[in-house]
Every structure is written in C-alpha cells, then in structure tokens.
Amino acid sequence: MIDQLYSVYLRSTGVSTDTRTLQKDNLWFALKGPNFNANKFADKALELGACAVVIDDPAYARDNRYLVVEDGLKALQQLANHHRKQFNIPVIGITGSNGKTTTKELVRDVLARKFRVLATLGNFNNHIGVPLTLLRLTANTEMAIVEMGANFVGDIAQLCAIAEPTFGLITNIGKAHLEGFGGIEGVFKGKTELYEHVAKQGGVLFVNSRNQRLMEKAGRLVSEIATYPDKDDVYHAELIDAQPFVKLRARSGKVVDTQISGSYNFENICAALCIGAYFGVPENEALEAIAAYIPENNRSQIKQLGSNTVVMDAYNANPTSMALALQNFAAKPGYKVAILGDMFELGESAAEEHAAVGSLTAGLALDQVIFCGELMKHAYETNEKAEYFEDKQELATYLKGLQLQDSQILIKGSRGMSLETLLESF
Numbered sequence: 001m002i003d004q005l006y007s008v009y010l011r012s013t014g015v016s017t018d019t020r021t022l023q024k025d026n027l028w029f030a031l032k033g034p035n036f037n038a039n040k041f042a043d044k045a046l047e048l049g050a051c052a053v054v055i056d057d058p059a060y061a062r063d064n065r066y067l068v069v070e071d072g073l074k075a076l077q078q079l080a081n082h083h084r085k086q087f088n089i090p091v092i093g094i095t096g097s098n099g100k101t102t103t104k105e106l107v108r109d110v111l112a113r114k115f116r117v118l119a120t121l122g123n124f125n126n127h128i129g130v131p132l133t134l135l136r137l138t139a140n141t142e143m144a145i146v147e148m149g150a151n152f153v154g155d156i157a158q159l160c161a162i163a164e165p166t167f168g169l170i171t172n173i174g175k176a177h178l179e180g181f182g183g184i185e186g187v188f189k190g191k192t193e194l195y196e197h198v199a200k201q202g203g204v205l206f207v208n209s210r211n212q213r214l215m216e217k218a219g220r221l222v223s224e225i226a227t228y229p230d231k232d233d234v235y236h237a238e239l240i241d242a243q244p245f246v247k248l249r250a251r252s253g254k255v256v257d258t259q260i261s262g263s264y265n266f267e268n269i270c271a272a273l274c275i276g277a278y279f280g281v282p283e284n285e286a287l288e289a290i291a292a293y294i295p296e297n298n299r300s301q302i303k304q305l306g307s308n309t310v311v312m313d314a315y316n317a318n319p320t321s322m323a324l325a326l327q328n329f330a331a332k333p334g335y336k337v338a339i340l341g342d343m344f345e346l347g348e349s350a351a352e353e354h355a356a357v358g359s360l361t362a363g364l365a366l367d368q369v370i371f372c373g374e375l376m377k378h379a380y381e382t383n384e385k386a387e388y389f390e391d392k393q394e395l396a397t398y399l400k401g402l403q404l405q406d407s408q409i410l411i412k413g414s415r416g417m418s419l420e421t422l423l424e425s426f
C-alpha cells in the first residue's frame with residue numbers, strides 16, 4: 001500500500017488533512033478527531049479538487065480515487081516516514097519543555113543564511129504536525145528542522161520513529177505538562193528519547209550545558225556533542241542585558257541588540273548560534289538573523305499600548321516559564337503590574353505549584369499582582385498583598401477602571417485562559 005500511496009503523493013501538490021484549507025490536487029487524508037470523523041468529508045475533498053482521498057472506512061469509497069487504508073493517521077505517519085527516508089540530509093529534531101518554537105524559528109533563520117531549510121510551521125509539533133512537516137520536504141531541501149512536542153513518555157520516541165532526526169536539541173527540562181508526564185522525572189525520560197534516537201543514528205547532539213543531567217546523558221550516549229552557552233562550551237556567548245530586550249556578546253566579541261524580550265531567551269538564541277556555527281554559517285550572518293527576529297503569537301511579545309508597555313506572554317504557562325518570566329519582569333524599571341492566569345496540565349502538583357507562584361510574587365519587586373482563574377486561588381493564598389479574580393470578565397472590568405498609565409504590565413497564563421483578551425482593557 002505504501003508504494004501506491006507514495007506514487008499518488010509524488011503526483012500531488014502536497015498533503016491536506018482539512019477540507020477547509022485544501023489546495024487543488026492535494027492528497028487528502030481523513031483523520032478522526034474529537035469533533036469529526038473526517039471520512040464523511042471525503043466526497044467534499046474530491047469536489048474541492050483533491051487528486052485522491054485516503055480513508056479508513058470502506059463504506060465511504062466510491063471509485064479508485066478513494067484509497068482505503070486501515071488507519072488514516074497511521075497511513076499519514078507511514079507516508080511521512082517513507083518520504084523522509086528518501087532524503088540524506090541533516091534532520092534536526094528540537095524538543096524541550098519551554099522555548100521549542102522560538103528556538104526552532106531562530107535555528108531556521110540562522111541556517112537559512114546558508115542553506116535551503118524546511119522548518120515546522122507554527123507549532124505543528126505533534127503526531128499529526130510532524131508528518132505534515134516531513135511531507136513538505138522537496139528535492140530542494142538541504143536541511144530540515146523538526147519541532148517535536150510531547151505530553152507523555154513515549155511521544156518523542158514515536159515522533160523520532162517518524163522523523164528520524166540525525167541531530168537533536170533539547171532546549172530545557174522544566175515543569176510543563178506534568179499531568180501527562182507524571183512529574184519532572186517523566187519529563188526528563190520523555191524528552192531524552194530524542195537523545196536516544198539520535199545516538200542510535202550515530203548523530204550529533206546540541207546540549208545546553210547549564211543542565212547537568214542533560215550533559216551527562218548526552219555525553220554517555222554520543223561521541224559528539226556541541227555545547228552552549230557558557231565559557232567552556234563549544235559556543236560561548238554572554239548575556240549583557242535583558243531589558244527591554246536581550247543584548248548579548250557573541251563568540252566573536254560582537255555585541256548584538258535583539259528584539260527578543262526575556263533573559264530566558266538568551267539560551268534559545270545561543271542554541272541557534274551553536275547550531276549555526278556547527279554547520280558553518282558565518283557568525284555575522286547568524287547574528288544578523290538573530291537581530292532581525294521578532295517574536296509573534298503572544299510569545300513574550302512586547303506591545304506598546306498608549307503609555308503602557310505590555311509583555312504579552314499568554315501563549316502558554318507552566319511553573320518553570322512562569323518563574324523565569326516573573327523574575328525577568330521584576331527587573332524592569334517603573335511601576336510594574338503582573339497579571340497571572342492559571343497554569344494548566346499540572347495534575348496533582350497544580351495546587352502546590354500555584355501556591356509557589358504566590359510565594360514567589362510576594363518576594364519580588366512588583367507594585368501590583370493580580371491573579372485570575374480557579375487555580376490561581378492557591379497563589380492568592382500565599383500572597384496576601386495580591387488581588388484575585390476567579391472570573392476573567394470581572395478582571396477585565398476592574399482593569400478598565402484602573403486606568404493604568406506609564407506602567408509595565410506582564411500578562412502570562414496558559415493558552416486555555418486566553419489572557420490576550422485582556423488587552424482590550426488598556
């Protein structure tokens with residue numbers, strides 16, 4: 001079946017899994033999700049111009065344009081792996097608890113100075129997104145950068161079996177998705193599945209030397225590691241300042257002003273510079289790419305609203321990124337207001353981790369701390385000077401009334417809190 005599927009794919013204009021975005025002559029796959037069994041959209045996909053449709057319910061097949069497989073998702077993953085195997089190019093897998101997308105984009109922009117690169121779009125980083133990324137590989141591609149997300153031990157191993165990365169980077173190990181991973185040990189085990197895969201391929205690992213456990217594990221598994229960002233590392237840079245944006249001294253001594261906020265992004269930048277240096281991108285080109293990068297999509301984005309400066313960090317939140325964001329924010333000058341929403345997917349640790357955020361805020365130089373959401377009640381309990389709103393609408397009304405001026409405002413919470421809607425209040 002894979003040969004038949006592959007020959008149809010090679011004649012197609014690419015793969016689609018969604019009739020709402022399908023392009024003419026795409027090969028369309030019917031997937032099942034929480035809302036739809038897409039087998040029922042197969043006719044529609046053909047009407048919209050699909051060259052063929054891959055379905056896993058034979059009841060929907062009408063002619064030879066309907067390719068019936070046992071499982072649509074597995075067929076997509078097998079096709080992606082088969083396609084990936086046709087390319088003898090570096091494939092860089094990137095995972096980690098925080099900063100995957102930002103780092104992937106920085107790596108992409110740095111490597112694009114020398115190579116024709118393919119990189120994950122947005123954060124299409126799961127069991128569907130990784131295959132879709134690989135199926136965008138063309139004869140033109142010289143290097144692929146594949147972002148890999150995980151909620152459970154075993155996810156990264158599965159994505160590696162599909163993408164077969166020959167190079168690997170774990171940005172960091174933090175307290176994210178603890179519910180699925182069952183704790184920080186699970187995060188370490190799950191993320192380092194990437195190292196184990198790359199080791200089996202005889203590949204190279206890029207390692208953040210600030211994480212001793214990652215260093216030890218990488219050193220045990222592979223013969224070649226390229227480390228960053230400190231003095232004895234392969235790629236060494238120095239953080240000069242993080243306010244309002246990261247400013248660094250690169251390996252060559254050149255000083256770079258970036259448009260990226262948050263001192264934690266220094267490590268993401270160094271990861272990209274380390275990978276660029278490894279692949280021979282001239283440092284001046286790599287630094288230009290870093291200096292030109294502007295974060296999007298509420299990932300530590302700086303927004304100027306009248307006289308107020310907002311750090312909009314509502315893309316996601318977990319105990320590790322929350323603590324770093326708060327420490328970074330507290331170092332800003334001026335009147336500082338931190339608006340913090342619930343952190344999701346923490347399982348049994350949720351109450352304790354929210355309480356820890358409360359204690360942290362109590363000790364930081366912040367003028368106003370406002371918690372929002374059911375879980376943030378636990379933070380409120382450990383910082384009596386803070387304010388608390390269970391309901392986001394009530395908070396929005398309160399913020400409008402506050403009429404803040406000349407303030408620094410941090411907005412951070414999990415994606416599901418959609419805290420970006422609070423911007424209307426300023």
Ligand SMILES: CC(=O)N[C@H]1[C@@H](OP(=O)(O)OP(=O)(O)OC[C@H]2O[C@@H](n3ccc(=O)[nH]c3=O)[C@H](O)[C@@H]2O)O[C@H](CO)[C@@H](O)[C@@H]1O[C@H](C)C(=O)N[C@@H](C)C(=O)N[C@H](CCC(=O)N[C@@H](CCC[C@@H](N)C(=O)O)C(=O)O)C(=O)O
Nearest residue numbers: 018019031033034035036038123124125126127129149150
């Ligand atoms: C399955 C799917 O692709 N769904 C997308 C779809 O969702 P929708 O709600 O419409 O319906 P269903 O999911 O039920 O649909 C089933 C299929 O039907 C298609 N369809 C539906 C209606 C229609 O009119 N025509 C159709 O053809 C539909 O396209 C489905 O194929 O649309 C949503 C809106 O666009 C999409 O958001 C939804 O996408 C899902 C969430 C998805 O997984 N997309 C991947 C491409 C992806 O990578 N998305 C990333 C998010 C990745 C992520 O959450 N990463 C986690 C890590 C988790 C990894 C680990 N668990 C693993 O499994 O590997 C992280 O923390 O980073 C993204 O969206 O950015």
Ligand SMILES: Nc1ncnc2c1ncn2[C@@H]1O[C@H](COP(=O)(O)OP(=O)(O)OP(=O)(O)O)[C@@H](O)[C@H]1O
Nearest residue numbers: 097098099100101102123264299300313316321324
């Ligand atoms: N190195 C880092 N350490 C801690 N937190 C970070 C780091 N890099 C980014 N973050 C935080 O994570 C947020 C999201 O960044 P990014 O999208 O790059 O991460 P991600 O790992 O791809 O997230 P997701 O898994 O949700 O796709 C940022 O806005 C910032 O708050």
Ligand SMILES: C[C@@H](N)C(=O)N[C@H](C)C(=O)O
Nearest residue numbers: 316317344345414415416
């Ligand atoms: C947005 C998604 N990738 C994610 O990180 N979710 C967590 C639970 C969040 O939004 O904080």
